[in-house]
Amino acid sequence: MQITLPDGSVKSYDRSVTALDVARDIGPRLAEAAIGAKVNDQLWDINRPLPGDCKLAIITRPRLEKDGKTKGEHNPDALYLLRHSTAHVMAEAIQRLYPAAKLAYGPPLENGFYYDISLEAPISSEDFPKIEAEMAKIIAENRQFIRYELPTPDGMKRVATEGNKYKIDNAKRAVDGGAATLSWYVTGEPRRIRKASGEEFFFITAGPVTSTNTFCVPTSALQGSVLDVSKKQEHVSGDFVDQEAPHWQWEDLCMGPHVPNTGVIGAFKVTSVASSHWHGNVDSDRFQRVYGTAFFSKADLDAHLNQLDEAKQRDHRVIGQKLGLFVIDEMVGQGLVLWKPRGGMVRTLLQEFLQRELLHRGYDMVFTPHIGKIDLYKTSGHYPYYAEAQFPPIKMRDHVGGTGGDEEYILKPMNCPHHIRIYASDPHSYRDLPVRLAEFGTVYRFEQSGELSGMTRVRGFTQDDAHIFCTQDQVKHEFRATVELVQFVFDVFGFKDVSIRLSLRDPASDKYTGAPELWDQAERELREVLQEMKVSYTEAKGEAAFYGPKTDFIVKDVIGRKWQLGTVQLDYNLPERFKIEYIGADNKPHRPVMIHRAPFGSMERFMAILIEHYAGAFPLWLSPEQVRVLPISEKFTAYGQKVTQALSDAGFRVRLDESGDRVQAKIKVAQDLKVNYMLVVGGKDEAAQAVSIRCRTRGDLGAVPIQAFVDKAKNELATNGRDLVGL
């Protein structure tokens, strides 16, 4: 057997070996730290015989710093194994506490793991300590994870015997996916029984012993952590001279792999419980989804929990409240955002910034109303396709005209139909194209109540929307220009962790409108442009808009949820539905192509992410309050007013703190509000006609003449923050 190690060296064996055997041959310290392996880039149990010639990398537990934290970066593979194993430990603990619990599915996650479990009574956070205590016992017992495999017919029989329909389903899926065997992991060495003849057997049982869920194998069948069950017997007869008392033994149908034993789990926590559904289907069985996380050390866990706490402080809902940026008022309605003056200032600045950029890039601004007649949306396809996501129609009767008919309007769920009608209001020559119509257009969607969340998911929001009408020849150029616009915008705000998703239709679904050939063409063109631009992206089937494929820009919020911000969508369908035209060089009518695009996505969601991105500390150009003047006592209020006026005249957003507080208190207040610069003014400053600058991050920067501060601050704006005041 030829084993190729990561450094390229090769080890040869003429016998079956496990990754641990190889690790031992390399060095005792490696073997000591080894908890798993990667075999041909696939995770593998450290004690499982290697499959033959292969590439092998040993996964070790991390080295710890003096303070107990992992040295350097966490190894995702090591954490994966650890958390997958901890999920088993938690499931066992829950089954011990609630014997009726049926397990469904328990994968590791980026920051932890969960297990979907069917329980008779729901559990709550009050039950966590009990579960954690039970887990701690299992970990203290330092039990081995032992793997055994059964050929699929035998394996299916075994899951059927256990009678857990979810596991039966998991097994069926594995078999349908081509698995030749099914594997189980036993937590802990099984009970041993010994016959008078000296033969020793493991007595394998799933959960509490019954007549049907047990079998026996000779103890010699345990090699490494793998139990060879090819010689299993349902019953062993004869005289037993030594028999361990029946004890609880736990196993789970599982692909693995796992860490070698439960003792590897250094620190863990059950973090939350929520509900989920079998196969994600609402009409199907409901599970308790119990979340937890695990680390190799207590210090790592504490650091992680601290980080979560800090993230909570960065949450836009928390900061929005603290800084007075926005409020969502019960009396106004769910999911309807009220932008308070400070938030409104930021939004105005965002709009000014983008609008300047759009005008520069050949867009025209338009305005359209918030409602439209229902036929408009029937033509566009919104109404029949997404009726349940819209506010119900407003019925109007024409009393004055007496025509007697009812007219129905809906709050617009999208701006495109209105923009299409603007396009259609004039004849167009190919010479006019592309036509780029932009609007900060407010739309209303009746999102499910359970989905609403701060400013990231709301029922009324304003898209920084635009629709580009162009010829087929112009599509790729225009599409590329819009993607570049989105990239430009994200760059201005310093968003680094952005993923690009090419959202395609799911050919199996019937929720899309338009001919498949047009979809294929649009999807092909988007893909080509992204490839030409050499941007990395992932493709997501089924994520397209109902009228066309799109390129979405996804960012994460502070608690790790992913949100789509910018989007660029290619659309052959709406021009067709509205039968819009332009006259080509051949003097014949042609159908233009539409591109929908929104760099921010919506003002609300963008603002939410921006608040979290900056932790509320907006850069000078975006700050609702750039400067606050702080007289050291009320005696200097008059001079403070003079300074405030000078700054205001110079175009800055500035306030004077006229309270009777001491300057320390004024600073505290201004710091908490994340004001960029505080100007402390007292007798010395007045005498010199100066201001003492304090920066919210860099503290006291010393005194300068008023005009000098104005110039420095203007320079900071002009250089987009590269030249900071005080440097």
Next chain:
RNA sequence: GCCACCUUAGCUCAGUGGUAGAGCGAUGCUUUCGUAAAGCAUAGGUCGUGGGUUCAAAUCCCACAGGUGGCCCCA
């Protein structure tokens, strides 16, 4: 929409069946102060809403509303 949990002063929160509390904020007075909270005083609450149990409910039960975490959804 579904499941679980939560809702007490403007904000953050304590209060597990027996007369509603704290800190911050607000207001007033004193202090007139040089870089992250001066001192004192006062006001502010039918404890989300409605119903029920009880001699007695912020506290227990039910319904509704809103929020949070998930699920489903997401043009």
